[in-house]
Amino acid sequence: MTDTILQATHLKKEFGGVIAVNNVSFDVLRGEIFAVIGPNGAGKTTLFNLISGAYTPTTGEIRFAGKPLDRARPHTRTKLGMARTFQNLRLFNNMSVLENVMVGRHARSRYGILEAALRLPTATREENAIRDAAMQCVARVGLAERANELVGNLSFGGQRLVEIARAVATEPKLLLLDEPGAGLTRHEVEGLDTLIHDLRRDGMTVILVEHNMELVMGIADRVMVLDYGQKIAEGTPPQIQQNKRVIAAYLGEEPFPALRMEAHDDATSS
Amino acid sequence: MALESQILQFIFAGITVGSIYALIALGFVVIHNVTGIVNFAQGDFAMLGALIAVTLTEKTPIFNRVFIAEFNLPLPLGIALAVLITGALGAIFYLLAIRPAHNASIVSLIIITIGAHFALQGAALITWAADPYSLPRFTTGGPLEIMGAILTRQNLWVIGVTIALLLLLYLFFERTILGKALRACAINRTAARLMGINIDRMALLSFALSAAIGAIAGIVITPANSMSYDSGTFLSLKGFVAAILGGMNSATGAVIGGLVLGILETFGAGMISSGYKDAIAFIVLFFVLFIRMSGIIKLGKSQVEEAGL
Amino acid sequence: MQFSKRTNLIAFVALGIALAVIPNFLTNNYQISIMILIALYTILTVGLSLLMGYAGQISLGQAVFYGMGGYITAWITVKMGLPPLVGMLVAAIITGAFAYVVGIPMLRLRGNYLAMATLGLNVIFELVVLQETAWTGGPDGFQGIPKFSLGDLVFKTDREVYVLVWIIALIVIVLSLNIVNSRVGRALRAVHASEIAAEMNGVDTAHYKVAVLVLSAVYASIAGSLYAFWNGIISPSVYHLTFSIELVVMVAIGGLASVWGAIFGAAGVTLLAEFLRNVLPQLLRGASGEQEIIAFGVILILVMIFLPEGLTTGSLIRIRKWRADRASAK
Numbered sequence: 001m002t003d004t005i006l007q008a009t010h011l012k013k014e015f016g017g018v019i020a021v022n023n024v025s026f027d028v029l030r031g032e033i034f035a036v037i038g039p040n041g042a043g044k045t046t047l048f049n050l051i052s053g054a055y056t057p058t059t060g061e062i063r064f065a066g067k068p069l070d071r072a073r074p075h076t077r078t079k080l081g082m083a084r085t086f087q088n089l090r091l092f093n094n095m096s097v098l099e100n101v102m103v104g105r106h107a108r109s110r111y112g113i114l115e116a117a118l119r120l121p122t123a124t125r126e127e128n129a130i131r132d133a134a135m136q137c138v139a140r141v142g143l144a145e146r147a148n149e150l151v152g153n154l155s156f157g158g159q160r161l162v163e164i165a166r167a168v169a170t171e172p173k174l175l176l177l178d179e180p181g182a183g184l185t186r187h188e189v190e191g192l193d194t195l196i197h198d199l200r201r202d203g204m205t206v207i208l209v210e211h212n213m214e215l216v217m218g219i220a221d222r223v224m225v226l227d228y229g230q231k232i233a234e235g236t237p238p239q240i241q242q243n244k245r246v247i248a249a250y251l252g253e254e255p256f257p258a259l260r261m262e263a264h265d266d267a268t269s270s
Numbered sequence: 271m272a273l274e275s276q277i278l279q280f281i282f283a284g285i286t287v288g289s290i291y292a293l294i295a296l297g298f299v300v301i302h303n304v305t306g307i308v309n310f311a312q313g314d315f316a317m318l319g320a321l322i323a324v325t326l327t328e329k330t331p332i333f334n335r336v337f338i339a340e341f342n343l344p345l346p347l348g349i350a351l352a353v354l355i356t357g358a359l360g361a362i363f364y365l366l367a368i369r370p371a372h373n374a375s376i377v378s379l380i381i382i383t384i385g386a387h388f389a390l391q392g393a394a395l396i397t398w399a400a401d402p403y404s405l406p407r408f409t410t411g412g413p414l415e416i417m418g419a420i421l422t423r424q425n426l427w428v429i430g431v432t433i434a435l436l437l438l439l440y441l442f443f444e445r446t447i448l449g450k451a452l453r454a455c456a457i458n459r460t461a462a463r464l465m466g467i468n469i470d471r472m473a474l475l476s477f478a479l480s481a482a483i484g485a486i487a488g489i490v491i492t493p494a495n496s497m498s499y500d501s502g503t504f505l506s507l508k509g510f511v512a513a514i515l516g517g518m519n520s521a522t523g524a525v526i527g528g529l530v531l532g533i534l535e536t537f538g539a540g541m542i543s544s545g546y547k548d549a550i551a552f553i554v555l556f557f558v559l560f561i562r563m564s565g566i567i568k569l570g571k572s573q574v575e576e577a578g579l
Numbered sequence: 580m581q582f583s584k585r586t587n588l589i590a591f592v593a594l595g596i597a598l599a600v601i602p603n604f605l606t607n608n609y610q611i612s613i614m615i616l617i618a619l620y621t622i623l624t625v626g627l628s629l630l631m632g633y634a635g636q637i638s639l640g641q642a643v644f645y646g647m648g649g650y651i652t653a654w655i656t657v658k659m660g661l662p663p664l665v666g667m668l669v670a671a672i673i674t675g676a677f678a679y680v681v682g683i684p685m686l687r688l689r690g691n692y693l694a695m696a697t698l699g700l701n702v703i704f705e706l707v708v709l710q711e712t713a714w715t716g717g718p719d720g721f722q723g724i725p726k727f728s729l730g731d732l733v734f735k736t737d738r739e740v741y742v743l744v745w746i747i748a749l750i751v752i753v754l755s756l757n758i759v760n761s762r763v764g765r766a767l768r769a770v771h772a773s774e775i776a777a778e779m780n781g782v783d784t785a786h787y788k789v790a791v792l793v794l795s796a797v798y799a800s801i802a803g804s805l806y807a808f809w810n811g812i813i814s815p816s817v818y819h820l821t822f823s824i825e826l827v828v829m830v831a832i833g834g835l836a837s838v839w840g841a842i843f844g845a846a847g848v849t850l851l852a853e854f855l856r857n858v859l860p861q862l863l864r865g866a867s868g869e870q871e872i873i874a875f876g877v878i879l880i881l882v883m884i885f886l887p888e889g890l891t892t893g894s895l896i897r898i899r900k901w902r903a904d905r906a907s908a909k
Binding site for chain 1: 778779
Binding site for chain 2: 637684688690691695698700703709710824827828835869870871872873874875876877878879883884
C-alpha cells in the first residue's frame with residue numbers, strides 16, 4: 001500500500017502580512033506515521049489548522065484521498081475520515097469522559113432533532129450503538145473505569161487520552177495529533193507510543209506535530225521539518241538527525257537533547 | 271424651507287444627537303477596552319447624571335413625592351457634583367457587581383450588566399417616579415440662523431461640550447501616567463499586569479470614567495430633551511450601535527460612529543419615516559455587522575485564538 | 580447539568596401530579612391566570628434554555644417569536660376565519676421559517692454582538708407592529724380572537740385553558756428533555772463548550788445553532804398563539820424588549836443549562852413579580868409603575884455572582900460538592 005492519503009501542494013497561509021506557512025508541499029502515504037517538527041513559531045499548528053479546515057489556505061491545495069478539499073468545513077472533513085487533537089486541550093468541560101467521546105461518534109450517526117424529541121426506535125437503537133462504540137474507544141485508552149466522571153476531574157495526561165479517544169471515535173482514516181506528548185510524564189509518553197503504533201496497525205495514518213524528539217524519532221516513518229513557515233527538510237529520522245539545515249535551524253535550541261541522553265544511557269548500560 | 275437649508279437643518283440636528291451617541295459610545299469603548307465587558311447599563315448613567323443634576327439644582331419631589339429635595343445649587347456646581355456622584359456610582363457598580371464575578375463567562379457578564387440596568391432603572395423610578403424632568407438651558411438667547419437653518423444655543427453647548435470632553439480625554443490618555451496605564455491595559459492586559467499595572471484599579475477607573483462621561487452626555491441633552499427613569503435604555507442601545515460602527519475599540523471610531531449614526535437617524539426620520547426612527551440604528555447595525563462578518567469571520571481574531579494559535 | 584433518566588421521570592411525574600392537584604386550591608381567577616402565565620412562560624423559557632443554556636447562544640429577542648405567534652394566529656383566525664388549530668400551526672411554521680432565515684446570518688455573531696443583534700430585531704419588530712396598522716392594528720392591536728377549540732371541544736373558561744396550556748407545556752418539557760439527552764443535545768453542549776472542537780468532531784455547528792433557534796422560535800410561537808386564544812386581545816405592549824429580557828432573567832435565575840431550571844425560573848420570577856406588584860405599593864405610599872424591576876436587577880446580579888449556574892443547577896452543584904467533600908473527609 002503506497003498510495004497517497006494526503007497531498008499538500010504549495011500551501012501558503014498569510015495573516016495580515018505575516019506568512020505563517022509558506023509554499024509547503026508534501027505527501028503523506030496511507031498507513032504511515034508522519035511527523036512535523038520545527039522550532040517554536042515554525043507554523044506547525046497553522047499547518048494543522050489548514051489540513052483540518054479551521055483555516056482556508058491563502059493559496060495552494062490540499063487533496064485528501066485524491067479529492068481536493070477546497071473550502072470544505074471541518075465537520076465535512078471529519079465525515080470524510082479526518083480527525084484531530086489540540087495542542088492546548090479542547091475538551092467539552094461540561095460533559096463526562098464518555099459523553100465527550102460520544103460526541104466523536106456524531107459524524108458516524110445520523111438521527112436528528114425529530115427522532116430525538118420523539119425518542120423513536122431508530123434514535124434509541126442508534127444511541128445504544130453510539131454508547132457502545134464510544135465506550136470501546138474509552139476502554140482502548142485505558143479510561144473505562146473513569147468513563148462517567150466529569151472530564152475536568154482527570155489529570156492532564158488523562159485529558160490528553162480523552163482527546164485521542166474522541167478523535168478515534170470518529171473512525172478516522174487520517175489522525176492529526178497536535179503535540180500529544182506535551183505535558184505528559186515519561187511513563188505516559190511510553191503508553192502514547194504504544195497507542196499510536198496500535199492505531200496504525202488498525203489502518204490509521206497518523207500525522208503528528210511533536211516537540212518530544214525521542215517520541216518522534218522512535219515512532220515516525222518520515223519527518224518533515226518546518227522553519228519560519230518553510231519546509232527545510234523531509235526524510236527518515238536518521239536522515240533528519242544528520243541534516244545540516246535542520247541542525248542550523250535548531251541552533252541554540254538543542255535539537256535532539258532527549259536522543260543524546262538516550263544514546264548516552266545505551267552506551268553506559270551495554 | 272429651501273432644500274439646502276432643510277438638509278443643513280438635518281445635519282445640525284444629526285450632529286447634536288450624534289454627539290450624545292458619541293459620548294455614550296465612548297463610555298462603552300473605555301470599559302470594553304480595559305475589561306472586555308459591554309456595559310448594557312451605560313445609558314442609565316446618562317439618565318442618572320441628568321436626574322441627579324436636576325435634583326441638586328431645582329426643587330424636586332423624590333421618593334414618590336414623599337420628600338421634596340431643595341438643594342437649589344447653582345447650575346454649574348450642581349452639574350459638577352452630579353458628574354462626580356455618577357462617576358462614584360459607576361465605581362460602586364464595578365465593586366459590587368463586576369469585581370465579585372471576575373471570572374464569569376461573557377453571557378453571565380451580559381446578564382449582570384442587564385441586571386444593573388434593571389436595578390438602576392428601578393431605583394430611578396422609585397426616586398423620581400415616571401415624570402419627565404429637564405434642566406434650564408445653559409445660556410439664554412435666541413437661536414442662531416445659518417443659511418436658513420436654525421441652531422439653538424443648547425445645540426452649540428452639546429457640540430462644544432463633546433469637543434471639549436474629547437480634547438480632555440485625549441490629553442488624559444496621551445499625557446498622563448494614569449491614562450497611559452489605561453491604554454496599556456487596553457492593548458494587552460497580561461503584559462500590562464506584568465509591567466506592574468494594577469488591572470483591578472484600572473477596571474475600577476474605567477467604570478468611574480465611563481459613568482462620568484455618560485453623566486455629562488445626559489446632562490447636556492436634558493435642557494432640550496427631557497429625561498425620565500427609562501431614558502437610559504435607548505441611549506444604551508444607540509451608544510452601543512455607535513461603538514460597534516466605530517469598531518468597538520477606538521475612541522475616534524466611537525465618535526465618528528456616533529456622529530454618523532446621529533446624522534443617518536435624523537435624515538432617515540426626516541426624509542423616510544419618523545415612525546421608524548429608532549429602527550434606523552439597528553438596520554445600520556445589521557448592515558455593518560454582516561458586511562464586516564463576511565470578510566472577517568473566517569479569519570477573525572477570535573477564530574484565530576479559538577483555533578489554538 | 581445532566582440528570583439521570585430516572586430523576587427526570589420522577590420529577591416529571593411529580594410535576595404532573597402537582598399540576599393536577601393545584602387547581603383545587605386555587606380560589607379565584609387571578610390565581611388561575613397566574614398559573615396559565617407560568618405555563619406560557621415555561622414553554623418560552625424551556626426553548627430559550629436549549630438555545631442559551633445548552634447551545635450557549637444568547638437571544639434578547641425571544642419576544643419577537645412570541646409576538647409573531649400571536650399576530651399570525653390572530654390574522655388567520657380573525658381576518659381569514661380559519662380554525663384556531665390551523666392558526667396555531669401556520670403561525671408556528673411561519674415563525675420557524677422566519678427564525679431560520681434570520682438565524683443563518685445572525686448566529687455567526689458571537690457573545691455581545693449576538694445579544695445586540697437579537698435585541699435590535701426586537702426593537703424593529705416592536706416598531707413594525709406599531710407602524711403597520713393595516714396589518715397589526717397598531718397600538719390597539721387585534722381583538723376578538725376566538726377561544727382555542729378542537730372540533731366541538733372549546734377551551735373557554737380559565738380552568739379549561741389551564742388544562743390546555745399545561746398539557747402543551749408538559750409535551751414541550753418531554754420533547755426537550757428527550758432532545759437534551761440525545762446525540763443532538765450533546766452536539767449543542769459541545770457547541771457551547773468549544774465550537775472549534777465540536778466542528779472538528781463532526782458537528783455541523785452552524786446547522787445546530789440555527790436548528791435550536793428555530794426550535795425555540797416554534798415553542799415561542801405556540802406560546803404566543805395560546806396567549807392570544809386565552810386573552811382574546813393582543814397588543815404591542817406585550818412584545819416589548821423588556822419581555823425578552825425578562826425571559827433571559829427567568830432562564831438565568833432558574834439555571835442556564837437545565838430544562839428544570841427554566842421551569843423553576845419561569846414560576847419563580849412570575850410569582851415574585853406578582854408578589855412585589857402587590858407588596859411594593861403598600862411599602863411605598865403611592866408607588867406606581869414597574870418598581871419591582873429593581874428587585875429583579877439585584878437578584879439577577881446576586882445570582883450571577885454567587886450561583887452563576889442558576890439557582891437549581893448552582894445549588895445542586897454546591898450540594899454535590901459538599902457531599903463529596905464530606906465523603907472524602909471521612
